[in-house]
Amino acid sequence: YRQVPPEYLERVFEAEALSARELSDFDMEVPMRLPDGQEKWMRLHSRPRRLPDGRTIWDGVQIDVTKQKQAEEDLNKVHYNLEKLVKERTSELEKAYISLKESEKGLAEAQRMAHIGNWEWDIVTGKAYWSEEMYRIFRCDSRESAPSYNEFLNYVHPEDRDYLDSVLKKAVKGETHSIEYRIVLGNGEERAVHMQSEVIFDGKNNPIRIKGIIQDITERKETEETLKNIETARKKEIHHRIKNNLQVISSLLDLQADKFDNPTVIEAFRESQNRVISMALIHEELYKGENTDTLNFSTYIKELAENLFQTYSLSSKNIHLNMDLEENALFNMDVAVPLGIIINELVSNSLKHAFPGRDSGEVRIELRREKNGKHKKECNKVTSFILAVSDNGIGIPENLKIEVAGSLGIQLITALVHQLDGELELNRNNGAEFIIKFSVREKSNQASHPAV
Structure with missing residues (x-):
């Protein structure tokens, strides 16, 4: 108890009392100061049993979960920063849409801040219009005319081109869409964009124009991928720890079986050991595989x-x-x-x-x-x-x-x-x-x- 900080002692005592009273599992994670001065987070897990003389003893283990706690803290920081980034970006978008209604100058500035460009395509004449931000997203010279539909498709990643073409053809038939795809800039750089559009029909329900917006979401996608990798690493570490702990239990069962000569008892230990190994193999496969x-x-x-x-x-x-x-x-x-x-x-x-x-x-x-x-x-x-x-x-x-x-x-x-x-x-x-x-x-x- 001297290793447990004073502010945690009352919780430990209460949990122990409850465990002893109900003969239920005792399971807590507490910080501890070790004799060498190190501060570690420990998981205390034990099960009480009552002796014939009325005394209660606990059989349990003490597991170092410091790295797991640190990983959780790091993940929480990433979550916090991502949420903060999303809130900031949302705030920028709200400001951008307000500016759109005020003036053309405000529109261009808002699009630049939010990396959102708007475009229109006249289906009848084949002519297109791009806003200033569209040129910036695609790294094009704004002094040139907006590209035709086929020229625009050349910017789309070859693996995404057929998909985008089919979506736009469905849109002409009246279907709405909100999609993400990749583009390839003139210097070979790949970027990720999000596109929404709608089709304008004439009085006879013929499609005459498509208008929409494109937003550069490359940085957001990179942040999401980083967060995904952190979460995958965390899960792999958990599977690795559980597998190791189960292997320790299997080894303990093996050692305990060596202390008996009764074949029935030895076989019971081996059966329990095989059950533990069957679970350990699952965590090993999840640790080694791509999917956690x-x-x-x-x-x-x-x-x-x-x-x-x-x-x-x-x-x-x-x-x-x-x-x-x-x-x-x-x-x-x-x-x-x-x-x-x-x-x-x-x-x-x-x-x-x-x-x-x-x-x-x-x-x-x-x-x-x-x-x-x-x-x-x-x-x-x-x-x-x-x-x-x-x-x-x-x-x-x-x-x-x-x-x-x-x-x-x-x-x-x-x-x-x-x-x-x-x-x-x-x-x-x-x-x-x-x-x-x-x-x-x-x-x-x-x-x-x-x-x-």
Whole structure:
């Protein structure tokens, strides 16, 4: 307690008292001054248990979260600066629009301040008008006439040109738009712009003119990208820390198992260790991958299954692992963690119990999208999947009902399938096959607009 600042002591005492009274977890983050004089932020996490003599003791860990706190503080500063920048830019835009109504001179000055240019294109004659700021945005000589439509398209990034052309053609038919795309200046520099426009129709509803505005948003996009990179780095650091902590727990379980001679106890420790490893692998994949929120679950399944085969040391037996896995099955942690534990339990059960007295066998894992299945959701963005784990071993007795099975593994599988709002089936033909049907909301990888 001497290491905890006085202003935090009361909160620590209150939390400890509540934990002792209700036998609930104690979990706090507090600053501490270490014996060497360093100031660190520590996470104190423990669980109380009551001894037979009435005393209460806590089993827990103390984790250094100083870097995480610093990262959060840095991120908050970036958020603050970005919000300040947005407010300042919004204020400038408001001033700019007021100036537009006052005079032509005010309009030009406002456009220069906000990097907004306005333009018009006469559809009948093909002539165009650009404001002064349009020339500045495109780095053109304002003494020259505004470019024609085809000349304007030459400024657009080649990858965005067809997209912009199709949007403007739809606009002529009456569709409104607000889009972002890239332009390439005469010196080769790429800039990002935002464009809004509207079409003017004559009395016979024929399009005669298009007018709109273009704003240079390059600096804003760069700021957003910087913020995105900071957030990605922060999430990767969190996944890395969690993975390391889970590996420490796995090592502790391994060390603890060495203190026992009872095979049943040792196996219980190994099962717990495998469950921890199944979760650690998820955080490792998220740490290594480009996306910190979703992981390619098929890649994860391969690593998990291969790890289990190594764990159970089946070199003396000819047990094959066959996998048929859906490509690009991107799941978030809410789906990946329970599925990973389910696969861990089912594959472990097959390796331990399916092939007694046999020198060969097969374990098979399938993951596929369900086509025209009954487990579909109404929303078309939700996809149904089928996960099947099977073996050609001795099978499961007919009188064993999985819904009332007493083993921890089966209970865990049933609970996790329920957590996923899924369905669990058992096929006893030619061994044992567990089939899990579940639905996830997938993110589309197909972009319908330029990657500005």
